[in-house]
Amino acid sequence: MINKIVKPTLVLNKKIALNNIKKQIQISRKNNIILRPHFKTHQSLEIGTWFKSLGIKKITVSSLKMAEYFSAQWDDITLAFPVNIREIKTINTLLSSITLNLLLESVFVLKFLEKNLTNKANVLLKLDAGYGRSGINIENLEEVNKIIEHSKKMKNLTLAGFLIHNGHTYSSRSIDDILSIHSKSMKKINFFHQKIVDNSNYVISIGDTPSCSVINNYEKTIHEIRPGNLVFYDLAQWQIGSCKIEDIAIRMVCPVVSIHSDRNEAVIYGGAIHFSKDFIKINKNKVFGYVYSSGSDIWSDNKSIGYLKLVSQEHGIVKFYKIPERLHEGNLLSIIPVHSCLNANLMKKYLTDDGKIIEMMKD
Amino acid sequence: MINKIVKPTLVLNKKIALNNIKKQIQISRKNNIILRPHFKTHQSLEIGTWFKSLGIKKITVSSLKMAEYFSAQWDDITLAFPVNIREIKTINTLLSSITLNLLLESVFVLKFLEKNLTNKANVLLKLDAGYGRSGINIENLEEVNKIIEHSKKMKNLTLAGFLIHNGHTYSSRSIDDILSIHSKSMKKINFFHQKIVDNSNYVISIGDTPSCSVINNYEKTIHEIRPGNLVFYDLAQWQIGSCKIEDIAIRMVCPVVSIHSDRNEAVIYGGAIHFSKDFIKINKNKVFGYVYSSGSDIWSDNKSIGYLKLVSQEHGIVKFYKIPERLHEGNLLSIIPVHSCLNANLMKKYLTDDGKIIEMMKD
Numbered sequence: 001m002i003n004k005i006v007k008p009t010l011v012l013n014k015k016i017a018l019n020n021i022k023k024q025i026q027i028s029r030k031n032n033i034i035l036r037p038h039f040k041t042h043q044s045l046e047i048g049t050w051f052k053s054l055g056i057k058k059i060t061v062s063s064l065k066m067a068e069y070f071s072a073q074w075d076d077i078t079l080a081f082p083v084n085i086r087e088i089k090t091i092n093t094l095l096s097s098i099t100l101n102l103l104l105e106s107v108f109v110l111k112f113l114e115k116n117l118t119n120k121a122n123v124l125l126k127l128d129a130g131y132g133r134s135g136i137n138i139e140n141l142e143e144v145n146k147i148i149e150h151s152k153k154m155k156n157l158t159l160a161g162f163l164i165h166n167g168h169t170y171s172s173r174s175i176d177d178i179l180s181i182h183s184k185s186m187k188k189i190n191f192f193h194q195k196i197v198d199n200s201n202y203v204i205s206i207g208d209t210p211s212c213s214v215i216n217n218y219e220k221t222i223h224e225i226r227p228g229n230l231v232f233y234d235l236a237q238w239q240i241g242s243c244k245i246e247d248i249a250i251r252m253v254c255p256v257v258s259i260h261s262d263r264n265e266a267v268i269y270g271g272a273i274h275f276s277k278d279f280i281k282i283n284k285n286k287v288f289g290y291v292y293s294s295g296s297d298i299w300s301d302n303k304s305i306g307y308l309k310l311v312s313q314e315h316g317i318v319k320f321y322k323i324p325e326r327l328h329e330g331n332l333l334s335i336i337p338v339h340s341c342l343n344a345n346l347m348k349k350y351l352t353d354d355g356k357i358i359e360m361m362k363d
Numbered sequence: 364m365i366n367k368i369v370k371p372t373l374v375l376n377k378k379i380a381l382n383n384i385k386k387q388i389q390i391s392r393k394n395n396i397i398l399r400p401h402f403k404t405h406q407s408l409e410i411g412t413w414f415k416s417l418g419i420k421k422i423t424v425s426s427l428k429m430a431e432y433f434s435a436q437w438d439d440i441t442l443a444f445p446v447n448i449r450e451i452k453t454i455n456t457l458l459s460s461i462t463l464n465l466l467l468e469s470v471f472v473l474k475f476l477e478k479n480l481t482n483k484a485n486v487l488l489k490l491d492a493g494y495g496r497s498g499i500n501i502e503n504l505e506e507v508n509k510i511i512e513h514s515k516k517m518k519n520l521t522l523a524g525f526l527i528h529n530g531h532t533y534s535s536r537s538i539d540d541i542l543s544i545h546s547k548s549m550k551k552i553n554f555f556h557q558k559i560v561d562n563s564n565y566v567i568s569i570g571d572t573p574s575c576s577v578i579n580n581y582e583k584t585i586h587e588i589r590p591g592n593l594v595f596y597d598l599a600q601w602q603i604g605s606c607k608i609e610d611i612a613i614r615m616v617c618p619v620v621s622i623h624s625d626r627n628e629a630v631i632y633g634g635a636i637h638f639s640k641d642f643i644k645i646n647k648n649k650v651f652g653y654v655y656s657s658g659s660d661i662w663s664d665n666k667s668i669g670y671l672k673l674v675s676q677e678h679g680i681v682k683f684y685k686i687p688e689r690l691h692e693g694n695l696l697s698i699i700p701v702h703s704c705l706n707a708n709l710m711k712k713y714l715t716d717d718g719k720i721i722e723m724m725k726d
Binding site for chain 1: 369370426428445447450468475489495498621622623639640693704708709
């Protein structure tokens with residue numbers, strides 16, 4: 001199938017993705033915690049069925065639109081993004097058919113919801129255990145207690161627990177780095193658990209992909225994990241230390257359109273509107289993807305021949321370590337993208353290794 | 364209309380865009396050169412009609428898909444991207460209904476086209492006058508002459524001229540920088556013209572947005588310009604020196620979803636899947652957009668109150684110079700994006716200031 005590709009194409013290896021999912025399911029079962037995978041990475045009902053067939057019943061999404069899309073097949077969805085109160089109509093519609101768990105971090109939003117919700121809803125309080133993007137500081141027990149007290153007066157709202165995203169593990173460059181950040185965060189979480197959660201029905205949900213990739217034994221204070229990216233992984237996760245190259249389940253396949261042997265470079269059809277502009281830095285070079293020759297089995301080829309050094313709207317510039325002999329325009333290259341979530345979001349569909357097209361959520 | 368927005372929305376000011384287009388048309392008429400605007404920025408048939416109503420007859424696109432889309436209303440299209448020979452079927456289909464000018468830079472592709480084209484086509488030879496992305500070095504007359512000689516033997520192909528994109532003007536930080544790069548490039552182009560183009564029917568086409576924004580008088584060696592971004596402009600073009608803030612015709616309007624007064628920050632619904640990950644650097648800070656309050660007239664407000672310091676998939680983090688009093692969740696902010704082409708490509712439609720939805724090319 002690969003050799004029939006004419007345009008930049010996102011290729012998915014189902015076997016690798018299933019292995020990534022299964023590994024995570026095993027860990028969650030062993031620890032007796034809920035695995036509520038984040039579906040913002042794949043954004044596909046069909047890929048969702050792979051999780052469902054392995055026993056997953058609850059999911060996470062990052063937008064209301066995604067919640068609507070997945071509500072066709074899932075009835076317990078956490079929207080892990082602070083409630084956008086301007087979308088209250090859609091929230092109410094969705095609440096009439098599924099369990100939608102909403103995320104908030106202020107009394108203002110709590111009161112808005114109590115006043116405007118037409119159905120009962122669960123809310124999760126967003127806590128910040130060190131990342132610094134959103135959420136109440138997990139050590140600010142006064143503020144947390146204020147919201148807990150307010151929530152007790154609410155009729156349509158149930159405070160179900162606390163949600164944490166340790167996005168700062170993304171700065172890791174080794175398994176030790178990840179473990180160190182996770183451990184610091186867990187100290188705060190355990191203290192919080194002791195002060196607030198113990199002897200209650202509140203749940204604590206964590207689950208960045210780096211931590212979920214390296215933690216085998218969770219402490220009893222954790223009830224749920226929500227990794228997303230680990231279904232596919234990508235070059236950023238590889239650099240972080242979450243996975244090996246052979247765990248990465250997607251590759252872009254792109255045609256060569258122009259060759260510059262004098263500078264060991266080629267231009268591919270495949271740019272920012274296919275890959276996104278996310279890059280990693282390797283030896284001070286920006287890297288937008290690792291490049292592999294595109295033989296009959298792209299999945300067994302784990303020795304890169306160059307890297308994507310620049311992307312503009314449609315162009316990608318490949319820098320080869322040594323330009324392949326007999327390379328010509330029309331040849332295909334296989335490229336591991338830096339960020340699978342943004343890459344998939346741009347590509348809008350997958351070609352599986354057995355030649356099937358898998359659709360994603362549409363605009 | 365603005366105050367009814369519920370989700371991240373790309374707002375377009377038609378008057379500003381029309382002024383940008385008209386200014387460019389005046390310059391091209393005064394210089395007696397063809398203005399063949401690049402439509403990869405707006406990707407919209409409807410916005411195309413604005414150009415058509417002002418007398419534009421020829422356009423530029425960056426993909427075959429875009430050429431197909433615009434072929435519904437345009438019959439002379441330059442595909443300013445090296446021919447992807449794997450798409451030969453679509454090329455042939457399109458050539459049966461419109462004039463499609465193809466871009467190439469090697470004898471290999473020239474021969475492939477001669478063998479596989481089923482209709483007559485114009486080709487343009489891509490030259491590199493200093494940018495270093497694609498094209499034959501403009502000083503390599505030997506290689507150019509080789510392709511010219513080959514093209515003379517071809518039946519289905521007419522070598523129509525030479526296309527140059529001085530993308531290195533994007534590193535400019537002032538009008539003087541742009542003029543200096545343009546001037547260096549023009550020296551090479553004039554020499555090339557004297558050696559190759561003079562007394563022939565070949566055209567020379569240039570036209571990056573920075574140069575087109577500041578050049579009023581073109582030398583006689585230039586026959587055509589192809590600016591794209593200048594219909595909207597953006598923060599990157601403002602930093603380059605191409606435009607003023609008030610020339611920028613688009614803004615993103617996004618709801619606030621979480622507030623962190625202690626660090627002068629707020630989280631908006633609006634992230635990498637809306638803005639792209641393109642950023643500029645201002646005083647060592649990454650800036651993904653300039654932020655304005657979103658009053659009744661966002662277009663008259665040119666004094667930013669902060670900047671977008673980070674974007675993840677759906678989140679944007681706004682750093683305010685001083686957080687506005689009484690800011691609360693659900694408020695709207697207006698944001699000038701860094702790169703209008705990638706921003707529009709992600710948003711897929713526009714809301715005009717008079718409340719109309721303008722559709723773009725679909726996936």
